[in-house]
Amino acid sequence: MAGTVNDAWSASCDCDGVQVDCLGVVGGAALPGTACDDGDPLTGNDAWTAQCTCLGQSIDCAGTPGGTALPGTPCNDGDPGTGNDLWDSNCSCAGQLIDCIGVPGGSVLPGSACDDGLALTVNDVLDVDCQCSGTPSGLDCEGTLGGTALPGTPCDDGDATTGNDAWTIACACAGLPIDCAGVPGGTSVPGSPCDDGDDATGNDAYGSDCVCAGALIDCEGTIGGSALPGTACDDGDATTGADTWAIDCACTGLPLDCMGIPGGSAAVGTPCDDGDPGTGNDAWTTSCTCLGLAIDCEGVIGGPALPGTACDDGDPLTGSDSWTSECTCEGQLIDCMGVPGGPALPGAPCDDGEALTGDDRWSIACECVGLLIDCEGVAGGNSLTGSGCDDGDPLTGSDAWTVDCTCQGLLLDCLGIPGGSALVGTPCDDNDPFTGNDVWTSACNCAGLFIDCAGVPGGGALEGTPCDDGDPLTVQDTWSAGCDCVGLVPDCNGVPGGGSLPGVVCDDGDPLTGSDTWNTNCECAGLLIDCLGVPGGAALTGSPCDDDNPDTGNDEWSIGCQCVGEAYDCAGVAGGNALPGTLCDDGNAGTVQDAWNAACQCIGQPLDCAGVINGSAFFDGCGNCAGGTTGVQPNPDQDGDLILDCDDNCIDLANPNQLDFDDDGVGNLCDNCTWVPNPDQADDDGDGVGNACEGIGIEEVGGPVNVIVHPNPTLGLLRFGTDMPTAREVLLFNAVGTLVHRTGFKPTIDLHMLAQGSYTLVVIDAAQRGLGRARVVRY
Numbered sequence: 001m002a003g004t005v006n007d008a009w010s011a012s013c014d015c016d017g018v019q020v021d022c023l024g025v026v027g028g029a030a031l032p033g034t035a036c037d038d039g040d041p042l043t044g045n046d047a048w049t050a051q052c053t054c055l056g057q058s059i060d061c062a063g064t065p066g067g068t069a070l071p072g073t074p075c076n077d078g079d080p081g082t083g084n085d086l087w088d089s090n091c092s093c094a095g096q097l098i099d100c101i102g103v104p105g106g107s108v109l110p111g112s113a114c115d116d117g118l119a120l121t122v123n124d125v126l127d128v129d130c131q132c133s134g135t136p137s138g139l140d141c142e143g144t145l146g147g148t149a150l151p152g153t154p155c156d157d158g159d160a161t162t163g164n165d166a167w168t169i170a171c172a173c174a175g176l177p178i179d180c181a182g183v184p185g186g187t188s189v190p191g192s193p194c195d196d197g198d199d200a201t202g203n204d205a206y207g208s209d210c211v212c213a214g215a216l217i218d219c220e221g222t223i224g225g226s227a228l229p230g231t232a233c234d235d236g237d238a239t240t241g242a243d244t245w246a247i248d249c250a251c252t253g254l255p256l257d258c259m260g261i262p263g264g265s266a267a268v269g270t271p272c273d274d275g276d277p278g279t280g281n282d283a284w285t286t287s288c289t290c291l292g293l294a295i296d297c298e299g300v301i302g303g304p305a306l307p308g309t310a311c312d313d314g315d316p317l318t319g320s321d322s323w324t325s326e327c328t329c330e331g332q333l334i335d336c337m338g339v340p341g342g343p344a345l346p347g348a349p350c351d352d353g354e355a356l357t358g359d360d361r362w363s364i365a366c367e368c369v370g371l372l373i374d375c376e377g378v379a380g381g382n383s384l385t386g387s388g389c390d391d392g393d394p395l396t397g398s399d400a401w402t403v404d405c406t407c408q409g410l411l412l413d414c415l416g417i418p419g420g421s422a423l424v425g426t427p428c429d430d431n432d433p434f435t436g437n438d439v440w441t442s443a444c445n446c447a448g449l450f451i452d453c454a455g456v457p458g459g460g461a462l463e464g465t466p467c468d469d470g471d472p473l474t475v476q477d478t479w480s481a482g483c484d485c486v487g488l489v490p491d492c493n494g495v496p497g498g499g500s501l502p503g504v505v506c507d508d509g510d511p512l513t514g515s516d517t518w519n520t521n522c523e524c525a526g527l528l529i530d531c532l533g534v535p536g537g538a539a540l541t542g543s544p545c546d547d548d549n550p551d552t553g554n555d556e557w558s559i560g561c562q563c564v565g566e567a568y569d570c571a572g573v574a575g576g577n578a579l580p581g582t583l584c585d586d587g588n589a590g591t592v593q594d595a596w597n598a599a600c601q602c603i604g605q606p607l608d609c610a611g612v613i614n615g616s617a618f619f620d621g622c623g624n625c626a627g628g629t630t631g632v633q634p635n636p637d638q639d640g641d642l643i644l645d646c647d648d649n650c651i652d653l654a655n656p657n658q659l660d661f662d663d664d665g666v667g668n669l670c671d672n673c674t675w676v677p678n679p680d681q682a683d684d685d686g687d688g689v690g691n692a693c694e695g696i697g698i699e700e701v702g703g704p705v706n707v708i709v710h711p712n713p714t715l716g717l718l719r720f721g722t723d724m725p726t727a728r729e730v731l732l733f734n735a736v737g738t739l740v741h742r743t744g745f746k747p748t749i750d751l752h753m754l755a756q757g758s759y760t761l762v763v764i765d766a767a768q769r770g771l772g773r774a775r776v777v778r779y
Helices: none
Strands: 003-009 015-020 043-048 054-058 082-087 093-097 121-126 132-136 162-167 173-177 201-206 212-216 240-245 251-255 279-284 290-294 318-323 329-333 357-362 368-372 396-401 407-411 435-440 446-450 475-479 485-488 513-518 524-528 552-557 563-567 717-720 727-733 739-744 748-750 757-765 770-778
Touching: none
Parallel strands: none
Antiparallel strands: 003 015, 043 054, 082 093, 121 132, 162 173, 201 212, 240 251, 279 290, 318 329, 357 368, 396 407, 435 446, 475 485, 513 524, 552 563, 717 748, 727 739, 727 757, 757 770
């Protein structure tokens, strides 16, 4: 643990020492809580603990020390087609494929059975766009082949309360309810507004019996309100009471008397009793206060001899005589100044006109006399010349009053001696070996100047001041706490010791990019933000999208980042011209004058491709006459990958993506030499690897730009030596083209899980485009 050395008593009697840091350096900066390096590349924010152990926080999958992005926790792999994304043990963010109903890892995939809601179709399945569609059955809603009972045409649902009956898309005959006005599908239903023709009602509405009726409007205009004639109201007049609504809806009340009784007898001016025996002739005033006239001190009602009025008490020593509240005639004593009731009485303050006296007062003989004032201004005080005093200055002693009444003392020196020589600014010894030029301060502390890093007392070479560390790659060199001269290395912004280092987030000033960071050349660069707001995303102008409208196709992002598609015509072609009434070809060579009807059915004379009248044979997606009486299975797809056998480059194995890396016409899953064209699939030794791949070694054989990786061969860890800023993922394929490993792009990847052998490594960007590849050998 950190401690101190060279402990000594300070001038203030504190025992202080020089700090020893966690590295054992006296005065060093490696203190608990400061940064250090624990030597573990898997941790960050390393710092000294209180026990002087250098410890850091584990770096999570996002590169954040102490972060929460740990294997098994949620993340975002940037792929809108996946969900439930989690960090795996290799810190790759991966999710489960979202099926057609939006369930990550769900089973409702293209090719699954569904129900398109159309009663006139059969064999409904989900297509590659997750749209449910079926094959027209040729039957109408009544089960008649070629019949007219189609969705939208009239029918009769047998319900007398409905009208405008028609076949629905689910072949149910349904009509619209007939409303109270007799209109099918009308809005005049029970509870809806109407007009009963009565001006005295409001909120008219149809009842359950279709009768139009409203609620009575009261005197306040409220529909259905309670303010009816004869009920209580408030006429707004505080002088009335018992207010009620009249038959004409006027709100009126009775006048309140002075007792608050509507129509009472206690009117203004009538007699009352104010309860005061000192008054007479009591009556109600205009403010409804019961008041009487005062009986004066001579017993007269309303008389003038009231308390406070003048009278004569017959005493020549008093003046200003008046009646008291007890009706006694009394006067005020005349003072030394001849004023009745005046304050100039014996013992009261006065002014004798003498400046050297104070506390002047009237004597019993009405003479004004004062006491001598001392040096403290106290009349009759004892603070006289030569007597002791306190001049209020803590820096003096032996204080006394002078002849001019000034309190003065002798100056105390820093040792507390009046008139002593230990004065401020004179030399002393503070007993501190780290200071020099010690003198008494203005606070009488013996203090010296700190000896700086150059050994000069009071020198400027202090911690934090400029110096020169002799290193041309650093700037702002300063003295450290341990008197070491150290400088700061400028970052990508030229800021000494700044945080703008390669790999750190920055802002390239381009609103069209995101995830900006400094690269190794100190250039701030970001990834282009696509129409979904994803930096480096694939949703760019002109690229495919889904406008969520099942009636459009060829959806793509516009210049304004709007996902827009073209309407499907009757042939299912986005933006096509196969509209109802136009000519078409039902694919049946035996029909003529084929045309699209309102239900987008191409109908001609019934003759199928096998020449059978009303037959069901048809030309399938491979151009074969199949079904019906032909015995031919239409649209063969023996591997069930939704790619017809005639178009499938690998008909034995499901490969909906039809990947063919070497473009030899044989899909990767069926190709015995995935990366070299060999349409003949020759394999003389029958080992499953085509002749064209038998002699391939470590070096690449054409294709995308080569990727530099090392070491190669590798025991597991593989590092990239090629700068690929747009790389998103790394794919590993075995010798026959099977994907065996997939991980996020990082400067170093781990291949320990792979078996010994030769693999093809492919680097792709966010749009799944190949950026480069290389041969890798795991041994």
